Amino acid sequence: MAELRYRAGKIRDPGVHKIGIIALGSHLENHGPALPIDTDAKIAAHIAFQSSLETGAKFLGIIFPAYELDTIDHGVHVSLDVLKDNVINTLNQAKKFLDIEKVVIVNAHGGNIPLVAELWDIEDQTGMSITFNNKVISSEGPHAGSGELSMAKVLGIVNENELENQDNVAEYEEVGLYGFKQARKDDPNIEEGARDIEENGVYIDEEYGHRLFNLAINAVIFDVEKLLDF
Numbered sequence: 001m002a003e004l005r006y007r008a009g010k011i012r013d014p015g016v017h018k019i020g021i022i023a024l025g026s027h028l029e030n031h032g033p034a035l036p037i038d039t040d041a042k043i044a045a046h047i048a049f050q051s052s053l054e055t056g057a058k059f060l061g062i063i064f065p066a067y068e069l070d071t072i073d074h075g076v077h078v079s080l081d082v083l084k085d086n087v088i089n090t091l092n093q094a095k096k097f098l099d100i101e102k103v104v105i106v107n108a109h110g111g112n113i114p115l116v117a118e119l120w121d122i123e124d125q126t127g128m129s130i131t132f133n134n135k136v137i138s139s140e141g142p143h144a145g146s147g148e149l150s151m152a153k154v155l156g157i158v159n160e161n162e163l164e165n166q167d168n169v170a171e172y173e174e175v176g177l178y179g180f181k182q183a184r185k186d187d188p189n190i191e192e193g194a195r196d197i198e199e200n201g202v203y204i205d206e207e208y209g210h211r212l213f214n215l216a217i218n219a220v221i222f223d224v225e226k227l228l229d230f
Helices: 014-018 039-055 080-098 110-126 135-140 146-155 160-166 181-186 188-200 206-229
Strands: 019-024 058-063 102-107 129-133
Touching (some): 014 019, 014 206, 039 102, 039 146, 039 206, 102 110, 102 135, 102 206, 110 129, 135 146, 135 206
């Protein structure tokens, strides 16, 4: 077997080869007329990939399924158990073939947040240390709102011709999760986002999109550095 040069290339530390970064989003959910249905997946993948370039950690690709609350019906999602099993199987493959011991999961879909409660079991079934990075969710604002539009502008995936229709919540109830009354009642943050869209509309600001990406990427880089010290 060849002796691998673990110090070669642009890496922060040879130990980073034991660390993987994987994206978690959603591929099949509505984001209004200006954004594609896989917006979350593309945002998560961009953050994960750029973070791997900066640190030298292994880019492990993206998890395919996603979870969503029953009160939010705006796409095609799976149960939390199915998502959990998929994550476990994917990480075990990374461990087997790439010798990965630690992982940062970059999440860009709010519906996946309940997976955090299952991390202890995922760690137990994979033998890995796992960090769930949710920075972009906590920073971007309402679903399909100005934050996501601005990041989509950076990625080149937004249809700006539809911007004037993006905040038509009567027709596109998923924007700001405006049309999901029970979800709004259950979660003050969802209610706040829905009201923000209704009262202020949406906009695209490419500089804002870059700032959101930089914030999220730096948070993942910090997580990698913490795992290096762990």
